Amino acid sequence: MSVLRRARLLGPAAVVALLAACAGNAPQDTLEPEGKYAKDIDNLISPIFVISGIVFVLVLGGAVLIAIKYRARDDEHFDDMPHQVHGNNTLEIGWTILPALILGVVGVLSVAAIFNLYEEPPADAVKVQVVGQQWWWEYRYDLDGDGSYEEIVTANELVIPSGEQVGLEITSRDVIHSFWAPKLNGKRDAVPNRSHPWNLQADQPGEYIGQCTEFCGLSHAEMRIKVVALERDDFDQWVTDQQVEAETYAEDDTSEEAEGYRVFTQQLCASCHLVAGVNDDEFSDESIPEFHRDSIGGPGTITDPELQASRHAPNLTHFMSRSTFAGAKFDLRRDTEECEALGVRWAEDEDDLERCLDRGALEAWMRNPPAEKAMAAEVVPGRSPRRGMPNLELTEEQIDQLVAYLSTLK
Incomplete structure (x- = not known):
């Protein structure tokens, strides 16, 4: 076959490959x-x-x-x-x-x-420790500059002030991950027992999507990142809201929310997930064996290593202040223009919550988490321990009660 003939055949193939790489919404x-x-x-x-x-x-x-x-x-x-x-x-x-x-x-x-x-962030810049693990991201804020990163602990969504430099310290609890929000900066690896400095800055308020870019196991492709940039006043209000503890319920309270609170505290939920003001004692430093304490341990560390290999699960204190869950794979808000426009504080208004909460996605997750996201949720003899949320075999009534309770965690 002549060179010119090959060129004529490769030309259309190159055009098709180029068009396949184009996307209207990327x-x-x-x-x-x-x-x-x-x-x-x-x-x-x-x-x-x-x-x-x-x-x-x-x-x-x-x-x-x-x-x-x-x-x-x-x-x-x-x-x-x-x-x-x-x-x-x-x-x-x-x-x-x-x-x-x-x-x-x-x-x-x-x-x-x-x-x-790699420039040094200003002394008054917001500083966040980014912790990767299989398969979600945890964000720990140092608000007073003492390096403790314990004032706010949240998951899945990194909230930052727009127009300001934000200093990150990126690490991992298990394997190597890679943090990448492409519209805000390049990639930075999250490596166990190491802390890598990185910077972010969003020019305008908005949501910026990212992805773990280092293969890290079964749900690597579902380990997503969302950076939410807010105006400074809105960010300050978010910081204030995030430090408010959750309410508890009296034993004689028979509301659906109270029943969901009891399901949460009496099932394995409270053994893995911290809700500040509810089960703090179970996650205190005193309750954690010394060999489980590390630089990214502290409050929120699961005491029983068989419950989670990483000994951590997302902090749920302000679960409804987020718009995603399960490693940012699923949306809490309905995918409508009206609901997306509500922003990070969408769950404050009861009408907005009733109209925009994607109950179907949340209920499906609680019904059978391993079926919704690839993960080794069961302990297999001779192999790695449990990673990810197991199927707790909840009844439909318990799921409804849990949804009602989680809806109060704003």
């Missing part, structure tokens, strides 16, 4: 930066793409030109050697110096961008 589009650090990366990538494109065209174009122009025309000339340029000092010096200059320019631009990405 929330993880790296080419649409919406924060300072993502723009620094974009400003680095753009000129390098141009340089790489020029080099690609020249090299490949030259190779194709030579292959066509100097190809053997017939069998008589098939073994003829083309004219050799070995020893041509001008050419050899040229194609040595030119690539070195190109790499030098790219290197200078890259080093400058790296210094920008």
Whole structure:
């Protein structure tokens, strides 16, 4: 088959591949930066793409030109050697110096961008410890600057003030993960027993979607990230709300919420999930064996390692202040324009909660979590211990009661 014939066949295939890569709505589009650090990366990538494109065209174009122009025309000339340029000092010096200059320019631009990405956050910047585990993200806030990261502990959604630099400390409780919110910054690995500094900044309020980008087990593809950027006043109100403890219910209270509270505290729910003001004692430092305490342990650590291999589960104190659950895979809010417009504090109003809560998704999760998300939820002899929420075999009545109770955790 001739070179020209191959080119005619590959052309349409290349067009199809290019069209397949296009998307009208791509929330993880790296080419649409919406924060300072993502723009620094974009400003680095753009000129390098141009340089790489020029080099690609020249090299490949030259190779194709030579292959066509100097190809053997017939069998008589098939073994003829083309004219050799070995020893041509001008050419050899040229194609040595030119690539070195190109790499030098790219290197200078890259080093400058790296210094920008790793700049020290201001002393008064919001600081968050990002903890990856199979298969969800935990966010622990240090509000007083003492490095404890215990003032606010939440999961699945990282809430930050818009227009401000946010300092992250990224780590892991089990295997290596990778934190990536592409519109706000590049990737940063989460490695057990190590803490990696990183920065985020969102120019405008909004929700920015991300993904774990290091294969970490069964539910790697379902370990999602949502960064919620709020105006400073709204963020301050969120911080205040997040530090309010949940209410408890008297034994003679027979409301559906109270029954759900009792289901939560009497089932395995309260053995894994902390609700501040409800089961704090079970997660206190005193209740945790010393060998279970580590730099990212403390309040919220499960005392029984057989319940969860990582000894942690999402803090549910303000469950309804989020819009996602189960590693941000499922939406708590209905997918309507009206409900999405309510923002991070959507569950404050009872009418909004009744209208926008996606009860079906939440009930399906509690009915059989392993069926909804791939995870080793049962202990298998000779293999790794339980990871993820097990099937608690809840009755439909208990599920309704639990939904009613969780709806109060705002």
